Amino acid sequence: MRVWIAGAGYGRGRVLDAEEARVPVLDHGITVGDGVFETVKGVGGQPFALTRHLRRLARSAAGIGLPAPDLDLIADGVGQALDANSDIQAARVRITVTDGPGPLGSSRSDGESTYIVAVGEFGEIAPHVDVAVVPWTRNENDVLSGLKTTSYAGNVVALDYARRRECGEAIFANTAGNLCEGTGSNIFLVLDGRLVTPPLSAGPLAGITRELVLEWAGGDEEDIPMAALADASEAFLTGTGRDVQPIRLVDGRALPAAPGPVTRKTMEVFTERGASDMDP
Ligand code: PLP
Numbered sequence: 001m002r003v004w005i006a007g008a009g010y011g012r013g014r015v016l017d018a019e020e021a022r023v024p025v026l027d028h029g030i031t032v033g034d035g036v037f038e039t040v041k042g043v044g045g046q047p048f049a050l051t052r053h054l055r056r057l058a059r060s061a062a063g064i065g066l067p068a069p070d071l072d073l074i075a076d077g078v079g080q081a082l083d084a085n086s087d088i089q090a091a092r093v094r095i096t097v098t099d100g101p102g103p104l105g106s107s108r109s110d111g112e113s114t115y116i117v118a119v120g121e122f123g124e125i126a127p128h129v130d131v132a133v134v135p136w137t138r139n140e141n142d143v144l145s146g147l148k149t150t151s152y153a154g155n156v157v158a159l160d161y162a163r164r165r166e167c168g169e170a171i172f173a174n175t176a177g178n179l180c181e182g183t184g185s186n187i188f189l190v191l192d193g194r195l196v197t198p199p200l201s202a203g204p205l206a207g208i209t210r211e212l213v214l215e216w217a218g219g220d221e222e223d224i225p226m227a228a229l230a231d232a233s234e235a236f237l238t239g240t241g242r243d244v245q246p247i248r249l250v251d252g253r254a255l256p257a258a259p260g261p262v263t264r265k266t267m268e269v270f271t272e273r274g275a276s277d278m279d280p
Pocket of ligand 1: 148181182183184204205206207208209210238239240241
């Protein structure tokens, strides 16, 4: 794998073998998880929805007080990294921006950030996913809520909880007892024939797949009590690595259909619209 890296002694960016690329050991992305990231899908060597991803990267950076990332430089790095990995079919483009090794917090200065673009491969999307609800909550009022920071250890612990129960994704409730999101996905339910998803005030990440589903297929944003999971006739997850993926089991209980008619229609609309516009 070849990666693109800028800052950290690499100036405006270089493409290197992943084993050769080095970041300073005192980079705050490593020492305290002070960084932000994006995962972008690469299709035929082109990034999908890059403008939206870069906008969210900038929002996440602002949310933790990182110097504003140079989005043009990163877009260029994404192109170079995809070109350098053109053998990869379903590319998983991981953009990471960290604080670098300078002073922490408000005394940090511009120009010290480390930028990395690494291209891996997405696995095939399974026809459905089983989920487990974790027995602890996600705090929708946390200062990091809704930001895509490199402090994802809580999500890793939750995913591990799900995997130990033979599930592919974990689902969080928020502190109000409402549905929030998965560890790397947003969630939609069909309740009384209506497509609904938690609002951003419930604490989920503003998922780009979620955003596109709401724009292209419709659906309402509303607080959803956890108990409603038992009443859903269908449910699905959205995310860059899974697009729109039907949920089959919730904590071992089968939903009536996976995919049901609303999910199937949403999958079709997403595939069609996504294929006709690489930067929606
Ligand atoms: N929620 C979390 C916590 C995520 O990390 C992600 C994506 O990685 C998502 C939701 C889905 O967002 P997107 O559709 O932009 O991939």
